Amino acid sequence: MVAVLAPRNLSGQASSAWLSTALAEMLSAELTAGSQVRLLSGESVDRMCRELSLPTVDNLAPDTLQRIRAHSGVELVLTGSYLVLGAADSAGIRLNLRLQETATGETAVLLTQTGMERELLSIVLGLGARLRERLGIGPLTDEQVRRVRGAMPTHPDAARLYAEGLLALRNHEAPLAVERLERVVALEPNFAPGHSALATAFKHFFLETRARASARRAFELSEGLPREERLLVVARHHEMNAEWALAIEAYRTLFEFFPDNVEYGTALVCAQASAGLTREALGTLETLQRLPVGEDARIDLVAATATAQAGDFQASRRHAEQAVARARRAGQELLVASALLAQSFAMRNLGEHVQALAHLEESVRLSLAKGDRGGAARGIIARSIVLIDLGRMRDARNSFATALRVARELQNRVIEAEALGNAAWLSCNLGDLKVALKHTRRVKEMFRRMEMRAEEAAYDVQLGMVLRRRGNLDEAQRLLEQARQVQNIVFGDEYMEGWASYELGLLYLDRGELTLARRWLERALELRRAKGLRLFIAETELALAGLELESRRPLEALALAERACALYAEQRHLPMQGRAQAVRAQALLAGGELQQAREALSQARELTAHNEHVLVTSEVVLTEAQVALRTGTSEERQAAARRLHALGLQAARGEMLGVRLEARLLQAELALLGGETEATAELRSLESEADRLGYRALARKAGAVLG
Template identity: 35%
Template sequence: VAAAEDGARAAVRRRSVAVLGFKNLAGESEKGWLATALSEMLTTELAAGGQVRVISGANVSRVRQSLSLPYADNLKIEELQRLHSFLGADLVVIGSYLPYGGQIRLDLRVLELPGGDSVASVAEVGTEPELFDLVSRTGLRLRRALGWTGPSPEDVRAARALRPASPEAARLYVEGLARLRTFDFRSALGLLEKAAAADPGSPVIRSALSQAWTGLGYDGRGAEEAEMAFRLAGSLPKEERLAIEARLHEARKQWDQASEIYGSLWTFYPDNIEHGLRLANAQIVGGRTRDAIKTIEVLRTLPPPDGKDPRIDLAEAMNAKRMSNFELQIRASKAAETKGRNVNESLVVAQALSLQGDALLLTGTLAPARDAFLQARDLFLKAGDSTQAALMLTRVGVTLHEESSLEEAKRKFEEALDIVAPTGSIAGRALQIGNLGIIWRDQGDLRRSQEMLEQARELYVEAGDRVLETRTLTLLGPVLLSRGETVEGGRLIERALVMARQSGTRLDEARALDSLALVRQRQGEYAEARRLHEQAWAIARELKDVNRGATMEAGSAEALVYLGNLPLARKRFSEALATKREVGDKVGAAAILGSLARLSYRAGDLAAAKRYSQDHLATAREVGARLQEAEALRDLGLWSFASDDLFSARQRLEEALERSTPLGADLNAVSCRLILASITLAEQRDPAGVERVAREVAAWYGARGIVGHQARALLVAAQALLQQGRIPAAGEMAARARTLAVQNEDREIQILVTATAATIEVAADRWKEALGQVQWAIDESKRSGLVTANLSARLSLGSVQLRMQDRAALQTLQSVHQESASRGFAYFARQARMALEVVEKAGVR
């Protein structure tokens, strides 16, 4: 690379020539392919020997599209000046051809830029079967007319190796190239496959076929064809052979090797800016951002017009994006946009607007980002690049999703899918299907979300795109977790983490770490969950991804709640909620409101819990997040239970259950079933039925490794057994619950299970064990600030003392009654009052 930079600085600029293509004077569409064929063949002929720099057909095509230049045998002076600015060409070859009576007449002129003076003209006649000879004769005559020396025999052999074997293979090849250059990859693939069948040994056909497969998103097939092209390229001219080798490394995503080859190309041909730009691109994609900075600096020192090429600014913007330097990304992309608009290069402007939109999106400036993407979409559509146009619509959808406009975002993703489907792009289809999976997830339909994400993953696997497969796994795993599938969800997430680290995609690594933290939470490993959330959060901060950082901060707060550190948890939830509101992420804000409601309940602030849950419910309904709506209803049902409003509690929980089931939200549905069973038990109805439901729920949790909630379910079953008078069985069930609670790091579950189990111990006349257990629960809940658990533990202590006829029972129960009533925990207050009535009747003083 250093040698390439030195070579570029010291470059002696060769004269450059561009073959612009030729007008079909007959106007017969079936002979239209000759326009591209004659241009490509003449470009090859003139490039032989390397005396001049011949601008590639791909670059000429790009400029023709941007400037909307027709095939013509004459050009206006302003068009010639733009060509000089665009291509850096000193000479252009224009002209026409006339097919007639089995022959072809070719008339060419060479114009000097930027003035347009004619410096040479040639006319030749030949037949279509002798097309190669016709072009060879024309090329030799042009060389003589321009005063260039003829190619050596070795150069002639190397140039011929670039030709397809027959005119028919050539026709199929150039028609395929034309489709490639207009982004019609599906049609290009069909033509190029026929060309490869007609000439299996052509490296240039194989290389073009590789590009068609890659354009359709089949990276694996693209790499296979690139490898075949490389194997066949031994007899090609040095520049073309090295270019095919570099494309092989690109297809394999071997960016260091691609950088090395492009560096060599730039060393050997330092006046060809294309090699420098491709070197910068390989360095950027490969993560060698510092090397890319140096390459871009050298590109800017090239003599005009190359040093002012807007694609250098695009490269700087892409490198800034890789470094998460959004300020530089916007500045460089605006420079590219300005230069592109000045010379009407619409594709450069579209790419610049796309990069501006990306930076604005990632910094939370959503409305300007959306405007940039829509402008870029229109330009890509005008250029015929429907794949990129669909991608711009996707990004518009992302901005709407970030604002929690879920239905509008869904419509954009569906519109993008409609655009991309006819192109045959597997990657484009996978992207839109995956995005729709995200929308279904946020709307709460986990079953449909899982189906869509699994489809997207299968398409990425088929395409060989491991990076986007990884990203899809980071989305699919948490959906499975929300459905209660902890084992399978965890397996997918762990695989995603390995793949993200292998590919070096830091954002996907952060997502996978954050999702893995959720797995650990389900498994009751909250200290490890906190560590993983914070690791993910650190990466998000490093990448300056504010919104996802807030999600990960909230995840760490959730783990802190379970670990009993409520003050720090509240602080982090509040910070994350403020960020979500600032960036307009209502779906994310709603989830944090639900978390704050549950934290407030644990802290004994039932009024705040109700307020947060009402806000959670209202926000979920506003954005159409149906699962969050069901979760808010579940929480409100639990708060009504705590308020001793059993009718409202049952009503809300049944509604939550009814909403959760069709969404595939099994985890929420099972939670609702267990709370409903507890309400039935509180009403002292059907203890046998409660026992059955609690056992089923416990088995469901157990099969998924969710040990904390399994312990809760077993505890309800133990209470149901106690209500049936089956004390030994209740004791055994409570012991099982305690064993699981100890394995779980959720302080509240440990406290509640231990305290409630103590009431069963005392029923079996194990007084000492019961007192020790309940006292630990009281001390631990007080230390952790878990007020609700503390009230429950003290109520259990009062029950134990009452069974022991301990005089302290009166004081304990009066204290619980008074505090429960003042905090709005009417159910605890009623339980304490009922126990006090027993105290009074028993005469315990």
């Protein structure tokens, strides 16, 4: 394996900096022609240079070469330098190349050649021929020389722009890459590598339609490319068009020809996983792991992603842990950051939030240290979500603001949409449904414009949740039923189907349709249990406890609430443990265990003393009022009434209709118990309004109080 490092610009002049990338591309094309030399890909070289903080020199020290060998399995490193002499039109260039052995640190070959800058490719071909001779590799045929010449544009300006575009891609500067590469294909419309690179730039910039068009054009022009490059163009074309069978065929051919190329093997796994061929993807992973490259951390990272997609978060965590360990040993810090992100995703879904947060903090730190701001933004978003899970809402809000700022600076539309969508979810939890609705609709439109259908469909579920909490029950029901079917039939996403089923269950509970509520909550529980989503299991059991209370089955409600309490306590999720204790208090109260109900309420208050989650707050305040109605002193009832009033005002400001109606009902009950004459009229008004708005369960309760 050979790594070609970009030669050093000895003059330091910005006007000739592009030659560094151009020369590396030309040298790589020359060495791979004839398939006698295996090269580390340009992306992998760039990642290695970042992670090892390699110095910009043309003679690497023995210890640096050993680090390169440990990092990427490279046996030879081609380094060099160049010096541009003279004015632009008649500029000359001197190119020095040095081939070093990573095992010994010795220089195997040292070559120098001079010529005119406008004859750059001829200089590279001349040096390549001498290098091949010194390595005992046969010379290129005329056809192979022709293909090497096709690796760079012939137009001087196009060559410079192409080199600058490739460098921008590797630096995660998608907008700059698009601008440079669009100019390349305008100058040389039949340059296939330019269209292929532009497709990648468009994809990084999340312009899916234009990415597919560029990939198709590269595919149409790929006939004259070397076999390996042509197969890669074909694979990416089919991949961008979601033609998974054809993409899999192309990646499989590449992997069979080059079984030591981890990138081709992992690309095959990703294509198989995207096609829903989980068993085949896992089989390819087993093949990769048996090869000499089997301990490459990239294999473990892809395995973590594939098993997470299959809903096996235990396996995903194991693979991610292995990826972290192996990447650390190899000094691959950006890979460590990615693996920590994958590990935290699995841990969050397994309910291990505190540990997940620590991993995310390290992932963000490593990404920023190595200049990967896009990776850092994704880590910040994931950290924000875990902070919400832990009830640290204000910290989460600050974190989302940071992620949004970074995404906008990078002009990364997908990361911006992800940050905004999760910020909408945060607003929902903080009780500001107006902002949550605005942001969720905007995110749906952003994903629609980017033609990211699965992501757009996922936000239908979030939109349904927001609408349900606002009291738009008919619209929410239509959207959630549609979203559940789409997730089940079109995307086969049981994670999102579980969420849609859960929200449908809560909606039918609001409507007082208990049979349908039970059907969808039990479906949600089934899906979430199958995936081992422990906190979501607890959330669903808590909703089922509320259903059992509506069905006048307090013992069943108590058992469900206690299971949720235990799970939240195990995960140290204090706000949700407090909410579960409040529901437990309601079950005890309904079963006539008045003293135990008061004790459970006391625990709920203690656990939620510093809580910022509006659903948790409202559950505790509503439970306090119910306990005060049954067992409270006059002072306790007055205090409960004041807290209900404050909750009602908060609910009105946040457009939380369901919470506002529940607070009004309990306020009216307390007023009736206190002998207030207006209470009866308020109950009649509430019964009528709740029935008109579709809250029939609450309307029946108001009617029952009236007798």
